[in-house]
Amino acid sequence: MxxxxxxxxxxQRELTAFARRxxxxxxxxxxxxxxxxxxxxxxxxxxxxxxxxxxxEHFLLDKSTVSRQxxxxxxxxxxxxxxxxDDRRGQILRPSENGLHLLExxxxxxxxxFEERFTEWGDEDLERFSGxxxxxxxxx
Amino acid sequence: MxxxxxxxxxxQRELTAFARRxxxxxxxxxxxxxxxxxxxxxxxxxxxxxxxxxxxEHFLLDKSTVSRQxxxxxxxxxxxxxxxxDDRRGQILRPSENGLHLLExxxxxxxxxFEERFTEWGDEDLERFSGxxxxxxxxx
DNA sequence: CAATGTCAGATGTATTATGCAACTAACACC
DNA sequence: GGTGTTAGTTGCATAATACATCTGACATTG
Numbered sequence: 001m002x003x004x005x006x007x008x009x010x011x012q013r014e015l016t017a018f019a020r021r022x023x024x025x026x027x028x029x030x031x032x033x034x035x036x037x038x039x040x041x042x043x044x045x046x047x048x049x050x051x052x053x054x055x056x057e058h059f060l061l062d063k064s065t066v067s068r069q070x071x072x073x074x075x076x077x078x079x080x081x082x083x084x085x086d087d088r089r090g091q092i093l094r095p096s097e098n099g100l101h102l103l104e105x106x107x108x109x110x111x112x113x114f115e116e117r118f119t120e121w122g123d124e125d126l127e128r129f130s131g132x133x134x135x136x137x138x139x140x
Numbered sequence: 141m142x143x144x145x146x147x148x149x150x151x152q153r154e155l156t157a158f159a160r161r162x163x164x165x166x167x168x169x170x171x172x173x174x175x176x177x178x179x180x181x182x183x184x185x186x187x188x189x190x191x192x193x194x195x196x197e198h199f200l201l202d203k204s205t206v207s208r209q210x211x212x213x214x215x216x217x218x219x220x221x222x223x224x225x226d227d228r229r230g231q232i233l234r235p236s237e238n239g240l241h242l243l244e245x246x247x248x249x250x251x252x253x254f255e256e257r258f259t260e261w262g263d264e265d266l267e268r269f270s271g272x273x274x275x276x277x278x279x280x
Numbered sequence: 281c282a283a284t285g286t287c288a289g290a291t292g293t294a295t296t297a298t299g300c301a302a303c304t305a306a307c308a309c310c
Numbered sequence: 311g312g313t314g315t316t317a318g319t320t321g322c323a324t325a326a327t328a329c330a331t332c333t334g335a336c337a338t339t340g
Contacts, residue, residue: 007266012254014273015158020179020199021277022159034297039160053317059160062299067319069297089306089317114152117279125272126147132269133154137161139257174326193288202328207290209326229288229335 030102032076036061037069038106041078041095045103049094051084078102170242172216176201177209178246181218181235185243189234191224218242 022035030038040055047054052070056063070093073079078099084090095103118126162175170178180195187194192210196203210233213219218239224230235243258266 004263004266007263007270008254008258009251010270011258011266011273012250014270014277016162016179017277018155018273019159019162022156035160036297039156051317061297063318064300064320065298067317071319084317087307087317091318110152111149114148117276118148118151121275123144123147126144126151128268129272129276130147130150130154132265132272133151133158135261136257136269137154137157176326191288201326203289204291204329205327207288211290224288227288227336231289 030106032072033078033102034069037073040066040069041073041099042103044079044093045095045100049082049092051090051092053090055093073099170246172212173218173242174209177213180206180209181213181239182243184219184233185235185240189222189232191230191232193230195233213239 033041036059040059043055043058044050052063052066055061055070056066059066070079073093074081078096079093080096081091081093084092121129173181176199180199183195183198184190192203192206195201195210196206199206210219213233214221218236219233220236221231221233224232261269
């Protein structure tokens with residue numbers, strides 16, 4: 001059994017490798033859509049519509065960046081804007097029909113990649129891995 | 141026990157969350173050094189010196205990007221270049237004394253962050269988590 | 281051994297994501 | 311109602327990146 005330092009080093013290295021690879025593959029989700037814009041779109045779906053400020057806060061991005069990225073999403077016809085009835089300074093952003101379809105398709109593709117990657121994993125290992133990741137991420 | 145689909149979905153979400161956070165914190169390693177340049181520097185140390193082409197291939201970057209980033213590292217005094225004795229077209233890049241010190245310091249800091257994060261984890265859980273990550277990454 | 285094609289690296293140019301600062305319009309509170 | 315705050319946009323600058331091109335140095339083949 002390797003000692004604790006070695007094991008932590010391995011986890012560090014493997015997580016870093018994962019992050020690097022994820023970043024490199026990020027742009028392949030949809031033409032014209034980056035990982036950030038895609039994730040924003042997904043967040044709008046999860047929340048059932050949110051404001052630009054919420055996105056900025058959630059993703060730790062400047063509001064100007066959010067503004068430009070949501071402009072891209074609008075130009076692509078993937079979101080619709082509604083004036084916030086409670087605060088006329090803001091707008092509610094939500095995926096359009098096309099946006100929802102794109103999200104479904106992207107989910108399907110990404111999920112398929114993961115399914116394939118885990119075909120040889122047993123149920124118990126999957127459970128444990130999932131639990132460890134949640135435990136790790138929850139600590140941030 | 142949740143079913144397999146739900147578990148895989150959780151893993152997917154948690155790994156994506158990790159990647160996003162890693163990217164955001166990447167720039168904090170050293171002033172003037174990005175995650176990419178830092179990782180390049182580390183790769184030079186691991187390999188005991190390599191060429192720009194090797195870096196481009198390893199990190200899936202264009203050679204022009206590598207050229208500019210290594211120029212940054214040189215400007216910061218973190219690497220030294222030697223003509224490749226076997227092929228005078230190329231150069232061997234390796235960390236300078238300062239570069240090695242920076243890597244040690246960065247390793248120490250990052251490791252400390254990880255150590256802290258895992259203080260409450262038992263040895264067996266650490267082992268398993270490490271193994272799962274390796275298994276996952278090896279499948280790429 | 282000379283010519284042609286390939287490779288390593290550098291540089292010019294363009295694109296993209298990003299942040300900061302300044303601005304406008306709307307809100308909130310006193 | 312006036313003053314300070316907030317949501318969003320836009321102007322400007324910066325950084326990482328890719329593609330195309332250029333220059334040497336290598337390699338292969340006639």
